[in-house]
Amino acid sequence: MKDSYQTTPSISALVITYNEIGYIEKCLESIAFADEIIVIDSYSTDGTYEYLLQQENVRVIQHPFKNFTAQKSYALEQARNDWILFVDADEVVTEQLRDEIQETLAGPQTHDAYWFYRQFMFENNRLRFSGWQTDKNHRLFKKSKVKFTDRKLVHETLEVNGTSGKMRSKLMHYCYKDFEDYKGKMLHYGRLKAREAFYKEKHFNYLSLYVKPFWKFFNNYILRLGIMDGKKGITICYLNALSVYERFRELKRLEKKNELAYYLVMP
Structure with a gap:
């Protein structure tokens, strides 16, 4: 009978960071089993980069942040192994x-x-x-079979040339450290989504500015049972709705800026 021994493929664990002190420590500890750990840092100012330099099993590269899709695509290019474990710093x-x-x-x-x-x-x-109970993402995949679509700047989407399975165990996501931290993230996501919409030539209107944030809150807090999360649910659902409001507010600003530039260059 032939030996059925099969070598376990090596794994490259990838993380992108910007000011992640308080999160990145637990993240790195949890992926220490990977054969290679690469962190792409967007010039953190809170000591994250200095902390990463002290980690012997981590290769850290500083790279300017353009958007999440571009940053993750760059990280993917740095990996030596075909199997990739991609996790967020939190x-x-x-x-x-x-x-x-x-x-x-x-x-x-x-x-x-x-x-x-x-x-x-x-x-x-x-x-x-609060709307998160069915959230899932591709986190483990073959580098040779995927690419990040360039159609999204935030909540990046992985295109897989092959089949996908599901893990039974869950990934822990420490999404909320404090109110200002989460608010900052949601406003940042909202602005990136506005840029994404602007590039797709979607137009601002006041109906969306007020109706869609309300719908986001109602959907997550009532229909997706955020009310069952108590005070935590109110906070998360409010800040998620704020992100939607910021998206349309920023889209309006981008359109005005574009109109001004157009009139300035007209003969």
Whole structure:
């Protein structure tokens, strides 16, 4: 009988960062099992870069941030291995998920990418609803079979040339450290979404400015059961709606700026 031993493929773990002190420590600890860890830092100012330089098992590269899709595509280019584990700086791979990843890659390769469901954490408490309960992302995949679509600047989408499976264990996402931190993230996402809409030649209107943020809050807080998360649910649903409001406010600003530039260059 022939030996059925199969070598487990090497994994490159990738992370992008900007001012992630308080998050990145747990993240790096949880992915220490990877054969290679690469962090692409967008010139952090809070000590993140200096901290990363002290980590012997981490290769850190500073690269200017254009948008999430461009930054993650750049990170992907740096990886030496075909199998990629891509996590955000505020995410933690649990022991159960780590074991499942290793067991999956040690067995017959039936998929080219894997979806991870995420467990959202509000400070150190679980956020059970508020629209996040079905959230999932591709986090483990073959570099040779994927690319990040250039149609999105935020909430980047991975295009997989092959099949996708699902992990049973969840990825822990520490989305909320404090109010100002999460608010800053949501406003930043809103502005990037506005740029994305502007490039797609979508136009601002006042109806969307007021109706869509209200719908976002109502959908997440009532229909997606954010009310069951108590005060945490109100806070998260409000800030997510604020991101939508900022998107249309920024879209209006971009259109006005474009109109001004047009009139300035007219003969």
